[in-house]
Amino acid sequence: MNIKLVKRYTILGILFFLPVAFLLMLYPAKHNYLALDVVNENVQDIKGLSEYDLKDHITVLAFFGKKPLERATAASNLKELIYNKFKGFKHFQIIVFLSPEAKADLPALKREIESHEDLKYWHFVFLDDEQTQQVFDGLRTDLPLDGNLSTARVFIVDGDLNQRGRLDDRTERELELKKPAYDLTSYDCVEVAILKNKMSEDIRVLFTEYRDKRKGKFDSSTRRANDLKGITDEQEN
Numbered sequence: 001m002n003i004k005l006v007k008r009y010t011i012l013g014i015l016f017f018l019p020v021a022f023l024l025m026l027y028p029a030k031h032n033y034l035a036l037d038v039v040n041e042n043v044q045d046i047k048g049l050s051e052y053d054l055k056d057h058i059t060v061l062a063f064f065g066k067k068p069l070e071r072a073t074a075a076s077n078l079k080e081l082i083y084n085k086f087k088g089f090k091h092f093q094i095i096v097f098l099s100p101e102a103k104a105d106l107p108a109l110k111r112e113i114e115s116h117e118d119l120k121y122w123h124f125v126f127l128d129d130e131q132t133q134q135v136f137d138g139l140r141t142d143l144p145l146d147g148n149l150s151t152a153r154v155f156i157v158d159g160d161l162n163q164r165g166r167l168d169d170r171t172e173r174e175l176e177l178k179k180p181a182y183d184l185t186s187y188d189c190v191e192v193a194i195l196k197n198k199m200s201e202d203i204r205v206l207f208t209e210y211r212d213k214r215k216g217k218f219d220s221s222t223r224r225a226n227d228l229k230g231i232t233d234e235q236e237n
Helices: 003-026 068-086 100-114 129-137 172-176 192-215 225-234
Strands: 032-034 037-040 058-065 092-098 122-126 153-157 163-165 222-224
Touching (some): 058 068, 058 100, 058 129, 068 092, 068 100, 068 192, 092 100, 163 192
Parallel strands (some): 058 092, 092 122
Antiparallel strands (some): 037 163, 153 163
16 A cells, blocks of 8 residues: 555545534533523513514514604614514514604605515504503613604513513623623614624524523523524524
C-alpha cells in the first residue's frame, strides 16, 4: 500500500471530521437563559368587547387611539420587525385599539403598513374612551396614554392572560456596577433596537416556552438557547 496515499487520506479525513466532531460536542452544551418573566397577572380579556380573544393566544397589544396616523412609524416598525417575523406562528396575533372616530383613517394606516402582504393576524378593534382606558389600566406600565388615547409602546400578553416582559432589564455592565434594577414591561416601537434586540428575543423565548410545555419539557427556571432555533417547526402556512 502506498504510504503517501494513506497519509494523504488520513489528513483529509481528519480535516473533514474534526469540524463535525467539534460541532457535535457543542450541540448538547447547556447555554441557559431565563424564561420570560410574568410582570403582571389577570390582564383583561377583550372577548366581551370585540370578536377577538386574548385567551390561548400570544398577543401584542397596541394603542393608537384617536389619531392613528400619528403612530404610522411605530406601526411600520412593529409590522416589519415583529409581525413579519412571527405571523406564521400558531396563535400569534397583534391587536391594535382605535377610537371610533379613527375609522376614516384606517385605510390610510393600512396602506402604510401592508406592503403587499396580508394582515390576517393583525386586528383592529374600535373601543370607546372608557373601554380603552379600562383595558390599558389592566396593564403594568409607568407611562400613561396621551391625550389621544395613544402610545408608541406595545405589550406582550400570553395565553393565560399574563403580561410578559423583564423584571430586571439591566445589562451585564450595570449588574457588575450593581446599578438599581429596573423592569421592561412594554416595548417602544419607535426604537428599532428595542424591537430587534429585546422584543423579538422575548417573543421567541415565549414561543419556546409554549412549545416545551406541549412536549412536557418546560423548565420554569432555565432552558437551552439552542431550542430557539427549533421553534420554526411550529409554523403554519
